[in-house]
Amino acid sequence: MNRxxxxxxxxxxxxxxxxxxFRFSARGQENMTSVAIVAGINGHELAQMHAAAQLVNFLxxxxxxxxxxxxxxILIIPAVNTFGFNMGERHWPLDKTDINAMFPGFDQxxxxxxxxxxxxxxxxxxxxxxxxxxxxxQYDCMPYLRLINSAFDARQAASYFGLQFAHLxxxxxxxxxxxxxNWSVWGxxxxxxxxGVKQQIDNKTTNQVLDALIRFLAKVGAINNTHIFEGYATNxxxxxxxxxxxxxxxxxxxxxxxxGEFVKKGxxxxxxxxxxxxxxxxxxYAPVDGMVTCCYHYPLIYQNTIAYRMISI
Amino acid sequence: xxxTIFTIDLPVGEAYQLKRNRFVPAEAQDKNGKRISIIAGTxxxxxxxxxxxxxxxxxxxxxxxxxxxxxxxxPSLNSxxxxxxxxxxxxxxxxxxxxxPGQEQDTFPKQMAAGIVEAIKGSDIAxxxxxxxxxxxxxxxxxxxxxxxxxxxxxxxxxxxxxIWVHDAIxxxxxxxxxSLNSxxxxxxxxxxxxxxxxxxxYGQQLLMGLFNLMAEQGILDITPQxxxxxxxxxxxxxxxxxASDAGLFIPAIDHCQRVVxxxxxxxxxxxxxxxxxxxxLAPADGxxxxxxxxxxxxxxxxxxxxxxxxx
Numbered sequence: 306m307n308r309x310x311x312x313x314x315x316x317x318x319x320x321x322x323x324x325x326x327f328r329f330s331a332r333g334q335e336n337m338t339s340v341a342i343v344a345g346i347n348g349h350e351l352a353q354m355h356a357a358a359q360l361v362n363f364l365x366x367x368x369x370x371x372x373x374x375x376x377x378x379i380l381i382i383p384a385v386n387t388f389g390f391n392m393g394e395r396h397w398p399l400d401k402t403d404i405n406a407m408f409p410g411f412d413q414x415x416x417x418x419x420x421x422x423x424x425x426x427x428x429x430x431x432x433x434x435x436x437x438x439x440x441x442x443q444y445d446c447m448p449y450l451r452l453i454n455s456a457f458d459a460r461q462a463a464s465y466f467g468l469q470f471a472h473l474x475x476x477x478x479x480x481x482x483x484x485x486x487n488w489s490v491w492g493x494x495x496x497x498x499x500x501g502v503k504q505q506i507d508n509k510t511t512n513q514v515l516d517a518l519i520r521f522l523a524k525v526g527a528i529n530n531t532h533i534f535e536g537y538a539t540n541x542x543x544x545x546x547x548x549x550x551x552x553x554x555x556x557x558x559x560x561x562x563x564x565g566e567f568v569k570k571g572x573x574x575x576x577x578x579x580x581x582x583x584x585x586x587x588x589x590y591a592p593v594d595g596m597v598t599c600c601y602h603y604p605l606i607y608q609n610t611i612a613y614r615m616i617s618i
Numbered sequence: 619x620x621x622t623i624f625t626i627d628l629p630v631g632e633a634y635q636l637k638r639n640r641f642v643p644a645e646a647q648d649k650n651g652k653r654i655s656i657i658a659g660t661x662x663x664x665x666x667x668x669x670x671x672x673x674x675x676x677x678x679x680x681x682x683x684x685x686x687x688x689x690x691x692x693p694s695l696n697s698x699x700x701x702x703x704x705x706x707x708x709x710x711x712x713x714x715x716x717x718x719p720g721q722e723q724d725t726f727p728k729q730m731a732a733g734i735v736e737a738i739k740g741s742d743i744a745x746x747x748x749x750x751x752x753x754x755x756x757x758x759x760x761x762x763x764x765x766x767x768x769x770x771x772x773x774x775x776x777x778x779x780x781x782i783w784v785h786d787a788i789x790x791x792x793x794x795x796x797x798s799l800n801s802x803x804x805x806x807x808x809x810x811x812x813x814x815x816x817x818x819x820x821y822g823q824q825l826l827m828g829l830f831n832l833m834a835e836q837g838i839l840d841i842t843p844q845x846x847x848x849x850x851x852x853x854x855x856x857x858x859x860x861x862a863s864d865a866g867l868f869i870p871a872i873d874h875c876q877r878v879v880x881x882x883x884x885x886x887x888x889x890x891x892x893x894x895x896x897x898x899x900l901a902p903a904d905g906x907x908x909x910x911x912x913x914x915x916x917x918x919x920x921x922x923x924x925x926x927x928x929x930x
Contacts, residue, residue, distance in 0.1 A: 315865040317890060317915050395711055399917060400753060406716075413861060416919035442710065442725050478792040479716065551723040555627035580630040605629035607726040 306365045311382070312423040314416070322388055322420075326427060327361045329368060329379040338526050339378040341428035341493075342518065343484060344437035346405040347396065348389020352501035353437035356514045357383035363519065364528070377527030380431070385424055393504075395441075405438075406482035409491070425487065433462075433525055434488040434495040435518070439503040443603040446614075447564050448514050450539070451497030453480060455489040459496060460541050465524035466498070466517040467536015470598065470616065473543055502602050542616055548593050550613040552577055554586040558606035562613070566597045574613050577606060593617050624733040626726060634698065634726070636733055641678045641689040652838050653688040655741040655804070656829065660715045660748065660795060662699020662706070666812040667747030670822045674829060687838035690741065695734055703815065705751065718798040735798050743773065743836065744799050744806040745829065750909075752814035754921060755874045757908040758821050760849070761808045763787045766800050774807055776835050778828025778846040781908055781926065784853050813912050850906075855928040858902045862887055862916040866897070874910040884923050887916060903927040 307328040314322040331337055342360065344353035361381050367374045384390060388398050396403050402417040409429070410422025428434060440446055450471035452459045463471040480486040488495035498517070501510050520536055522528045552558065557578040562568055568591040577587040595617035601610065619640045625633040656674065658667025671693040678689060694700050698708045706713050712727040720731025738744055750756040759781040760774045767784055774782050791797055799806040809825060812818035824847075831844035862868065870885035878884065878901040886896035899922050901907075909924035916922070 314918055316917065317865045317867065399915065399920075400751070401705065401711075413859070414919060415861065415921055416917040419919040441712070481788075549723065555629045557629070607629060607729075608627035609723045609729055610726065611724060 306361070306368060311427050314420065316388075319388075324382065324385055324387070324420075324424065327365075327381045327383075329364050329375045329381075331373075331376045331378070334376070337377040338433065339380075339431040340433040340435070340522060340525065340527050341380045341382070341431040342435045342437065343382045343385065343424070343428065345382075345384030345390065346386060346436070346484065347403070347439070348386045348391075348393070349395045349503040350437070350439045351390075351504055352506045352511055352514075353439060354383045354390070355506050356511045356518070357381050357437055359511065359515050360518050363515065367528075367531070371529070374529050374531075375527070376529055377522075377525070378431075379522065379527050380428060382424065382428075385420065395503075403482075405484060406479075408482055408484045408487040421484075425484070429488070429491045429493065431493055434485070434493040435521070436483075436485045436488075436495070436497045437514070438497055438499050439501055440499060441503075443503070443601060444599050445502045445564055445602040446499060446599040448498065448500035448510060448517065449598070451485065451499055452541075453486055453489060453497075457489060457494050459494065462494060462525075463496065463541065464539045465521045466496075466539065467520045467534075468513075468517050468539055469537045471539050471541050472547075473541050540618070546616050546618070547598075548595060548615045548617060549611050550574060550589055550592060550615065551609050552587065552589065552601075552606050552612045553609065555606060555608040556580050556586050557604055558601055558612065560600050560602075560612075562597050562600070564597050564600050567595070568597060568615070569594050580605070589613065591615065623737045626729050626733070634730065636692070636730070636737060637694070638737065639675055639691040639693075641682070641685050641691075643685050643687070644682060651687065652743070652836055653690065653741045654833060654836070654838055655690040655692065655738045655744040656747070657692045657695065657738070657744060657795070658747045659692075659694040659696055659700050660746070661713075661751070661814075662696045662702065662704045662708075663752055663814040664705075664749035665700075665815065665817055666749035666822060667809075668693045668700070669817050669819070670747060670825045670829070673822065673826050677826075684840045685838075686840050687833070687836070689833070689838060690738070692734075692738070695730070705814075715795055716793045718793055718795045731795075734795065735802070738799060739802045739804060741799075741804045743832075744796075744804050745777075745832075746796050746799075746806055746808050747825070748808065748810045749812045749814050750810060750912075753911060753913040755813040755910050755912045756811050757781055757875050757906075758811040758824055759783055759809070759908065761785060761810060763791060763797070763800075766805075769805055770800075770807060773805055773832060775849060776828070776832040776846065777807065777809065778824055778831060778844070779809065779811070779849055780847055782849045782851040783857070784851065850926065850928070852926065855905075855926055856903070858905065858925050858927060860884065860899055860902065860922040860924070862899070862918055862920040862922055864894075864897055865917045866890065866894075867914045868899070868911050868916045868920075868922060869914065870910060872907070874907065876907050877905070878907055878925060879904050884910075899923070901925060
């Protein structure tokens with residue numbers, strides 16, 4: 306393993322921003338597959354940073370015990386916006402710009418464009434790109450792959466992760482500055498792997514994602530086959546398969562079904578109480594048979610907010 | 619007529635309200651039929667538009683006999699942000715002007731966006747007023763995506779702004795209110811001037827005269843058109859960007875809106891510890907400094923200034 310400071314950016318007052326990369330490379334081989342895994346572009350992505358760091362540690366330990374374990378080139382960047390992590394800020398702390406809306410970056414542009422540029426220069430020529438990300442809003446979601454329709458048909462390779470679901474959708478304007486989309490523009494076979502709750506770490510989910518990343522690295526030939534479960538035959542879901550369950554009322558939200566649970570039409574999903582007088586304002590029921598994939602994850606809920614997302618086959 | 623167009627219940631004893639003050643002609647008068655919407659407060663740290671809408675509302679209230687069309691005033695789209703000095707939609711940290719056209723059943727900001735579009739669509743003209751953010755001070759200007767240049771330029775020239783900046787149709791800007799409204803057939807101009815969290819009353823007066831002129835020219839107000847500035851347009855020259863080459867404290871050497879010559883010093887970036895010599899920021903061309911940094915702390919890349927160089 307080779308730990309590198311990929312770039313530095315001076316601050317007026319505090320320590321420099323230094324973005325660290327961890328490179329693993331098979332020695333003396335040519336035409337190896339190459340993979341970049343990037344997490345922590347936003348400072349709320351604690352679970353994503355942790356999963357990436359755990360992968361660094363796993364690969365380092367396996368490489369130490371077996372020098373032939375690494376068979377490709379792997380670059381892992383656990384955290385880009387370290388300033389954000391250190392002060393609870395999602396975005397670039399000075400101007401609140403979203404670094405993940407600045408790709409491919411611009412070396413003569415604004416600060417967050419330059420950060421995106423420096424990151425992208427390190428990873429734009431890889432064969433495979435994986436962006437670990439949270440959801441911007443307040444949800445707990447099962448780990449799933451985000452696939453954007455592009456020239457690369459990601460459906461087959463999505464199964465390499467062995468996750469239960471991948472969500473395939475068309476490009477939307479908000480994707481234009483994201484790392485995942487810009488990777489695809491540069492011809493990198495890219496995935497978004499979305500999971501967890503922002504600003505929180507759940508060890509069970511972290512381990513699921515760690516397993517999925519190890520499976521992927523083995524399947525594309527970046528590491529030797531290792532002892533790990535095969536995982537799931539990934540279901541590729543489109544919007545048609547997703548059912549939204551909105552809360553008609555605002556108030557205190559009590560979730561009654563966890564993510565990953567299969568429910569039947571009519572099962573109770575959650576309750577909403579008036580925040581001030583405590584009366585029950587609404588019961589939310591499953592409108593279809595299916596699996597709960599995403600649950601609103603905050604005690605206060607706004608009117609008409611999506612409380613649950615379910616998928617049905 | 620002050621109206622509440624829609625509400626979204628917040629969790630604890632409050633509702634978000636989109637309020638509109640609508641002015642219409644008195645019954646006996648001829649109706650032009652044109653409808654204009656004047657909008658501010660998409661970003662909670664931008665107050666310049668609220669000020670000019672306040673002035674306009676007071677004038678319309680005192681001059682009902684001059685009104686020939688429908689004039690809708692929306693001073694505070696992101697009311698939670700305005701009342702808490704928050705640029706984005708509070709709690710969600712979402713830039714409201716990057717999620718249009720929104721969605722009726724989704725997050726609170728997307729519901730806001732959907733309701734705002736529903737309220738304004740059908741207007742013939744919309745003026746979406748922005749201040750700059752807290753970092754930059756801007757000359758009064760209008761920003762137009764080149765997709766809509768032909769239909770918007772005649773209106774832009776009536777609005778008494780100094781500069782018309784025509785930019786490429788950037789994909790990410792498809793998520794703005796102006797793009798949504800233009801794509802729905804409402805001719806929408808984006809106005810930007812001043813600085814965040816502050817008022818520049820002289821610029822507010824300048825835009826107010828522009829709004830009077832535009833509404834007179836469009837037959838919405840029965841008043842004599844005003845004499846307005848002939849704006850310069852970015853298509854007749856080049857916009858240059860000056861970004862900080864290092865981190866520090868930027869101290870300008872000249873005032874905003876000055877003409878500068880190439881290599882003239884616009885300001886210096888100082889090292890707060892005094893270890894490094896001040897770095898001069900030199901103008902890259904002859905031109906008008908239409909943007910100048912207001913907030914002194916800079917990182918490498920922070921925008922210092924923009925200047926417009928007219929073609930020879």
